[in-house]
Amino acid sequence: MLTLKQQEVLEFIKKFLKKHNYAPTVMELADGIGVKSKGVVHRYLQALNDQEYIELIPNRHRNIRLVEPPEGTSSMIPLLGKIAAGQPIEAIPNQEELDVSAVFLGADRYALRVQGDSMIDDGIFDGDYVICRHSHTANNGDIVVALVDQEQATLKRFHHNHDQTVTLTPANARFSPMVYESRRVIIQGIFVGLIRVDHH
Amino acid sequence: MLTLKQQEVLEFIKKFLKKHNYAPTVMELADGIGVKSKGVVHRYLQALNDQEYIELIPNRHRNIRLVEPPEGTSSMIPLLGKIAAGQPIEAIPNQEELDVSAVFLGADRYALRVQGDSMIDDGIFDGDYVICRHSHTANNGDIVVALVDQEQATLKRFHHNHDQTVTLTPANARFSPMVYESRRVIIQGIFVGLIRVDHH
DNA sequence: CTTGAAAGTTCTCATTTCGTTCTCTATGAT
DNA sequence: ATCATAGAGAACGAAATGAGAACTTTCAAG
Structure with a gap:
């Protein structure tokens, strides 16, 4: 002290x-x-x-x-509370902070601009930026950036089947899950987060 | 030094x-x-x-x-391209970068953790962090943090009517727009962006 | 192409400034 | 009485600064 x-x-x-x-x-x-x-x-x-x-x-x-770096250098945003929490926000004396960089910044992270509605049910909208981690493997249930037949990079939920096939499931009721032979599908990254900028 | x-x-x-x-x-x-x-x-x-x-x-x-001073502590994420753009991502030699801090960091910005599904049709999900700008006024169509009767802070789309009332519209088909007298509603911030962290 | 002034480079020496350590002293609280 | 806090000042060495000589290289005028 x-x-x-x-x-x-x-x-x-x-x-x-x-x-x-x-x-x-x-x-x-x-x-x-x-x-x-x-x-x-x-x-x-x-x-x-x-x-x-x-x-x-x-x-x-x-x-x-x-030692404490002067404010503004960091990527901290004050986290004031939970919305719909029943209290006026400005009255909440909350010291929590949200560190943007910790989650999204890293050597193996990259961003992709989303085009289309195929993941709309997962709250991933046209124009959003998805943050991905470089990886060539994925677990079942992961949202992945997948390349099919070296042609089409898409964002889909990934599931590996037992018969050398994988299922890529869009999050949009208007589209159907697709099944491909494993060798035709290359994983290019795994979804780790999302950034949306309001252009209103 | x-x-x-x-x-x-x-x-x-x-x-x-x-x-x-x-x-x-x-x-x-x-x-x-x-x-x-x-x-x-x-x-x-x-x-x-x-x-x-x-x-x-x-x-x-x-x-x-x-010598150009090194880029600010770098909140830059490489922006590799558009997903579903028809090209393998790694083949895109794109120099673009997404600056996280420019959009979200600022003295008047703060974050709120979203609770509930009332804005689900706008792609704002339970657990997301919404980034807001402090403001006590809003334009029609803005998504705002609104406090009704000093009690409930909620995220809704804002519309100002001509008869001293405002309409707060949830983005969820299961909920209905609400109309309040203007004096009962206090704007606490305007939605400027969204951050989602995948906890898979 | 030659040439000389101008400019960059490498030194040594000297001085001042500043951080650091030390000792001595004083005061108040437990 | 002892210990923690606080102040003054001396002494030392290292860092920062300055002057200038000597040397090499560049560059442009003739």
Whole structure:
């Protein structure tokens, strides 16, 4: 836990950083909090460093780094609550956050723009972006990006049968499930999420 | 990390480049930052080069190139193409990218977890996260987060009538549109997008 | 093509600034 | 009394900065 003085030092660092875009020297810090000795300030810095509020790069000038990254760098969206939960949203003091990047960003992730209505019953609409994970195998029930006869890439629910065939099922009552020999179907990815942007 | 002087040098280079469309010589740089020795300036250039803020082409006059700062912490997902487009995905040499943060990250954005099926026909499913923009007004046809009688926050399509009433329309055939006096309905946000995470 | 000024590069030396460590002192709480 | 917190200041070494000489390479004028 921080002592009062330590908090004061931390506050000053933040303010200084915001103002100048570089860290203060120990002496500037000493001036800022009304202390005459560098040694004293350095003791505070050590404490803050030990508690990981800041990071000190040894023997460098203006060597203070804030550990908590300044807001805006992250992909966090405040998660205010559940809708239809019976409470006014703005009254909910909820600290939860939704991390966009954790779910969708990764070396093996890619996006595809959806065209057509074949998965409409699964809530995947024309114009949506589906986020997929690269994979050439899938489990039964997965929604996959499948390539049939090297020709047509489609989004379908996948089911592997016992007779060397697979069934690709659209989520739309107007279309029927299709059965193919396994060798004709190549899995190109597995559905992991969906992003929709309202263009209203 | 850059020292103060290094920042100053970098700034001067940028300004010079903007003004003249070509890089300064070492001596012009020295003048610009008030230093008399070429050697000193060159040391700064080396430092900036090492830290990849600039690129120095060896033994050329006016040999400083600015290195484009690395893409923002990158909320970019490669956008490989359109699904059901008739081509194998991996064969599409597409450079497009989908920027997650641009759409969803902003001071006035927040997320809500959807509970229930009232918007199912608009492809908004139970468990989805809807991204909203804070707003107390809406246009006809917007999907809004609406609070009725300070009690129930729901997601509905909004329509403002001419007789001091509003109509909130669920996107589900099993539910009917509701009409309320305007004063009973408070808009808390406007739907701007949707995120779904597959928990399969 | 030659050539010389201009420009980039590599050094060494000196000075200043700054982080770091240390000791000594003081005060208040348990 | 002991310990945690707080301050002053000295001393040291490393980092940052500066000046300038010496060298090589580039580039354009003649």
